[in-house]
Amino acid sequence: MSEYLLELNDIEAGYGRAALVLRGLTVKVPAGSVVCLVGPNGAGKSTVLKVASGLLTPRSGSIVVDGVDVTGQGPQAMLASGLAHVLQGHSVFREMTVEENVMLGAFTVRDKAKVAERVAFVQSLFPIVGERWKQLAGLLSGGQQKQVEFARSLMVSPKVVLLDEPSMGLDPKTTATVFDQVVRMRDAGIAVLLVEQNARRALETADVGCVLDLGRVHISGPAPELLADPQLGALYLGGRPSEPASTKNR
Amino acid sequence: MLNASDRLSVSKAFVAKVVVFAACAAALLTFPSWAANPYILSAGVVVLSYAVLSTSWNFVGGFTGYISLGHAAFFGLGAYGTALLITKLDLSSFVAWFLAGVGVALFAIPVGWAALRVRGASFVIVSIALVLIMLLVFQSWSDFTGGSNGLVVPRPFPDMLRPEHHETFFYLFAALLAVTLLCWWLIDRSRFGMGLKAIREDEDKAEALGIPTYSYKLVVYVVSAFFTALGGGMYALWFGDLDPVFQFSILIGSYMVLMALLGGVRQLYGPLLGALIVGTALEYFKLEFGDTQFHLVATGLLLGIVVLFMPDGIIPAGMKLVDRFTPERSSIREMTAAELLERDQSESSERAGRHASTPSDPEPSTTEKAKR
Structure with missing residues (x-):
């Protein structure tokens, strides 16, 4: 295992002929840690995840997963190399049961014993998934659906999970649960690259924080240090660092 | 399996399914012997072909x-x-x-x-x-x-x-x-x-x-x-x-779609049920109203009613109706926010205890950071 499970080196990427969104961005995710990307709207946070999961091919730069260069590969190859992407918003299959949703996550895994082992693992990590196993996923609450999505993404035994705004549309208390779950994934040995609008809350969870602005990493460092920096607080975290996190949204 | 007490409710549903299936299959297969005349029998063949x-x-x-x-x-x-x-x-x-x-x-x-x-x-x-x-x-x-x-x-x-x-x-x-x-x-x-x-x-x-x-x-x-x-x-x-x-004819193709939608496309027997209803109705209208295009009007009306009132088809609509008369099952949340808080607190203290006793984390240093 190399030191970094995911390295995005000097990435330049954009959509179509439009201007570049990412201009020489470098992000490294160490093993066993949560790395959080924060920054204003339009800084390119979601684009970073799209590049990492192969949905968007970068114009230049390299993507390295656990020491293996995977630049330019498609989503299925990225999935196979150990990167799972949990999309923004609600992405469960609503008309299918929790079981079917989770099993679809293991679609590329042919070994039945392995699948059974992963099912036991995700059910222990997210008890609600086991409790609601036979119910339609669309009938679960937003926070529960998020857990089903997490469980689905973990079925392929990823090395790194890419989370795009997991707290979107959730109340503050459920958001806290979701971040708790992120920590549990990390403690289970899965590195997490997290993108969040709820910046202060996310940095409280993360080990490393990266502040993005204009397609580059503006500043990065241990998350607690970023949180303590008064200037960063004023610029990117909405100021007033003493305010309780649970009442903040942006 | 049938007398295992913990699976009693499952077995009951299973028995009911078998009984209904056997009755329907028997009714279907004996149709030629109780069909009134060859014309009715031929209509039965048409309905089955639709199915x-x-x-x-x-x-x-x-x-x-x-x-x-x-x-x-x-x-x-x-x-x-x-x-x-x-x-x-x-x-x-x-x-x-x-x-x-x-x-x-x-x-x-x-x-x-x-x-x-x-x-x-x-x-x-x-x-x-x-x-x-x-x-x-x-x-x-x-x-x-x-x-x-x-x-x-x-x-x-x-x-x-x-x-x-x-x-x-x-x-x-x-x-x-x-x-x-x-x-x-x-x-x-x-x-x-x-x-x-x-x-x-x-x-x-x-x-x-x-x-x-x-x-x-x-x-x-x-x-x-x-x-x-x-x-x-x-x-x-x-x-x-x-x-x-x-x-x-486009009409044949549309009938296939109509029948499946009517019965319910997500159900195994949906298209069969739809064919029984639409097919029988079509044959009936042809018999009663002869060469007029009334059967097309009636089919159109039927499709309209289905789309408006049972967009998922008859079978899901029927199951919902049955559901209304059975005791209410658990909803998403049966606890007040206060009860949830109490439960979560007891759970997290439990989990904290478990973590301390079984360090499953591969890298202890990261757990240290989590305790921050």
């Missing part, structure tokens, strides 16, 4: 959500293929029937390859175009297909009298229906079926999870075409006379 076609259509419509209005093309090709193989190549009836089915399945590969690239309304239009092209080809190429003069299909059982002939084909259609249903059921329970249903829900997400969506759609499209063609070929052997205007 076969609609169930065949449901391989594509039900699993992937792609609405094909052009399945009449496979119906007509199966019918004409059977007839032409018998008359031109002197094959025996049922060999010709099966070969026609295989031929249409092969034909469906390039058609599906092209048509399944588009979704939604575009796919519907492409499927309609297929029927219209087939209609023109079979009308115009008259020295081969008989054109508008029709094509007479040699009877497989020339010695049989009419009622006996109907009865035989009633059972042949029933057997074909059983095989089609079995195949649908097997796919429904398979990994393949799960992938198809994910396509129905959201094709892009399915793709992102590593499902080979395009080849899955193509395979099920070909399976659907195969069974539709077998239904068409069986119809040709039974009816004995083919006309392009009837075999390649």
Whole structure:
């Protein structure tokens, strides 16, 4: 295992002929840690995840997963190399049961014993998934659906999970649960690259924080240090660092 | 399994299912002996043929959500293929029937390859175009297909009298229906079926999870075409006379869709139930109102009512109705926020205790950070 499970080196990427969104961005995710990307709207946070999961091919730069260069590969190859992407918003299959949703996550895994082992693992990590196993996923609450999505993404035994705004549309208390779950994934040995609008809350969870602005990493460092920096607080975290996190949204 | 007390409720539902299934199957299979006259019996054959076609259509419509209005093309090709193989190549009836089915399945590969690239309304239009092209080809190429003069299909059982002939084909259609249903059921329970249903829900997400969506759609499209063609070929052997205007009509294709939607496309028996209702109604209206177009008006009304009041079909609507009279089950949340808080606190303290006693984390240093 190399030191970094995911390295995005000097990435330049954009959509179509439009201007570049990412201009020489470098992000490294160490093993066993949560790395959080924060920054204003339009800084390119979601684009970073799209590049990492192969949905968007970068114009230049390299993507390295656990020491293996995977630049330019498609989503299925990225999935196979150990990167799972949990999309923004609600992405469960609503008309299918929790079981079917989770099993679809293991679609590329042919070994039945392995699948059974992963099912036991995700059910222990997210008890609600086991409790609601036979119910339609669309009938679960937003926070529960998020857990089903997490469980689905973990079925392929990823090395790194890419989370795009997991707290979107959730109340503050459920958001806290979701971040708790992120920590549990990390403690289970899965590195997490997290993108969040709820910046202060996310940095409280993360080990490393990266502040993005204009397609580059503006500043990065241990998350607690970023949180303590008064200037960063004023610029990117909405100021007033003493305010309780649970009442903040942006 | 039946007397295990913890599975009693499951077993009850299972017994009920078996009883209902046996009763329906018995009613269906004894129909020829209690049908009042040969005309009613022939109407029964028509209804069963609709059930076969609609169930065949449901391989594509039900699993992937792609609405094909052009399945009449496979119906007509199966019918004409059977007839032409018998008359031109002197094959025996049922060999010709099966070969026609295989031929249409092969034909469906390039058609599906092209048509399944588009979704939604575009796919519907492409499927309609297929029927219209087939209609023109079979009308115009008259020295081969008989054109508008029709094509007479040699009877497989020339010695049989009419009622006996109907009865035989009633059972042949029933057997074909059983095989089609079995195949649908097997796919429904398979990994393949799960992938198809994910396509129905959201094709892009399915793709992102590593499902080979395009080849899955193509395979099920070909399976659907195969069974539709077998239904068409069986119809040709039974009816004995083919006309392009009837075999390649948009109406037949629409009936398949209507019946499946009416019964419920996500249910195994949905298209069968829809065929029983719509098919019976169509035959009744034709009998009562003769050559008027009243049956079309009635069909349109029926479709309107279904779409407005039971968009998921009769079977799901019926299950919801039954649900109303059963005790309410757990909702998403049965605890107040205060109770939840209490539970979460006791749970997190429990978990903290567990973590301390069993350090499952591979890197202790990160756990330290988490305690921050």
